[in-house]
Amino acid sequence: MAEAHITVSELTMSYGDVVIQHDLSFTIHRGDIFIIMGGSGSGKSTLLRHMIGLQRPAKGEVCYDGKNFWRANEGERQKILRKIGVLYQRGALWSSMTLAENIALPLAEYTALSQTEIDDIVSLKLALVGLAGFGEYYPSELSGGMQKRAGLARAMALDPDILFFDEPSAGLDPITARLLDDLILHLRDSLGSTVVVVTHELASIFAIGDNSIFLDTDAKTSIASGSPKDLLEHSDNPKVRQFLTRGEAVDRPPPSGKVAHA
Numbered sequence: 001m002a003e004a005h006i007t008v009s010e011l012t013m014s015y016g017d018v019v020i021q022h023d024l025s026f027t028i029h030r031g032d033i034f035i036i037m038g039g040s041g042s043g044k045s046t047l048l049r050h051m052i053g054l055q056r057p058a059k060g061e062v063c064y065d066g067k068n069f070w071r072a073n074e075g076e077r078q079k080i081l082r083k084i085g086v087l088y089q090r091g092a093l094w095s096s097m098t099l100a101e102n103i104a105l106p107l108a109e110y111t112a113l114s115q116t117e118i119d120d121i122v123s124l125k126l127a128l129v130g131l132a133g134f135g136e137y138y139p140s141e142l143s144g145g146m147q148k149r150a151g152l153a154r155a156m157a158l159d160p161d162i163l164f165f166d167e168p169s170a171g172l173d174p175i176t177a178r179l180l181d182d183l184i185l186h187l188r189d190s191l192g193s194t195v196v197v198v199t200h201e202l203a204s205i206f207a208i209g210d211n212s213i214f215l216d217t218d219a220k221t222s223i224a225s226g227s228p229k230d231l232l233e234h235s236d237n238p239k240v241r242q243f244l245t246r247g248e249a250v251d252r253p254p255p256s257g258k259v260a261h262a
């Protein structure tokens, strides 16, 4: 049996009185790449924020290795957070710092490594995301895709046990997006990290996803979960099918050739 790494039970998330999603329950196994799917505004980023300790659940639990995050004391919580790396949907890097300084920041803050050791790790992480030699650049001097990759390097600085990515490939060209997928697979395989990814990109979902959950905006809860490939083959939920077969709908004309009238 695969080992449960993160367990979310009966989680309800709200902003004030407005419930965004209710009664979410799912398990993420150690070493899995877990995809959070759903339309824009369904609550994917909000779910990430609940999992990484930025937002307290209205109801329900988030457990790491069986340890209840929100019931743990401050010290235990910090210990869990120390093992987590995050690539946020927006604003991943400090604009006033070079790439090298950005990546060195968590290392300087959370480890007792010497400056030389930190420099070595920074070079290694930059090379890993294809940015060797860009350490002295400022974020504003890079393309959007390069900034994304630098954010990834910073998320990986502390060799985290769990990586959270919010839309890592949004705005990237297909080739760079594909490289990012390869990198995520490589991280999982080499470090054994558990990876949680919010993404819309179908190619990524099928290429890297071991397991998934689908958040529905109308039902305000999950309407499907499982391996994306299995969902594609077996789900009979029309919304899930529509989401997972979007490419076909765009690439091909409707079979009847008829045009729908309003």
Ligand SMILES: Nc1ncnc2c1ncn2[C@@H]1O[C@H](COP(=O)(O)OP(=O)(O)OP(=O)(O)O)[C@@H](O)[C@H]1O
Residues within 6 Å of the ligand: 015, 020, 038, 039, 040, 041, 042, 043, 044, 045, 046, 047, 089
């Ligand atoms: N700080 C906030 N205060 C109040 N409501 C918020 C806040 N942040 C998000 N929301 C609301 O919560 C809902 C979910 O937002 P969220 O950012 O989690 O969606 P998402 O699934 O990540 O969307 P996208 O794919 O566009 O990034 C939206 O209706 C949004 O308006």
Ligand SMILES: [Mg+2]
Residues within 6 Å of the ligand: 044, 045, 046, 089, 166
């Ligand atoms: Mg979002």
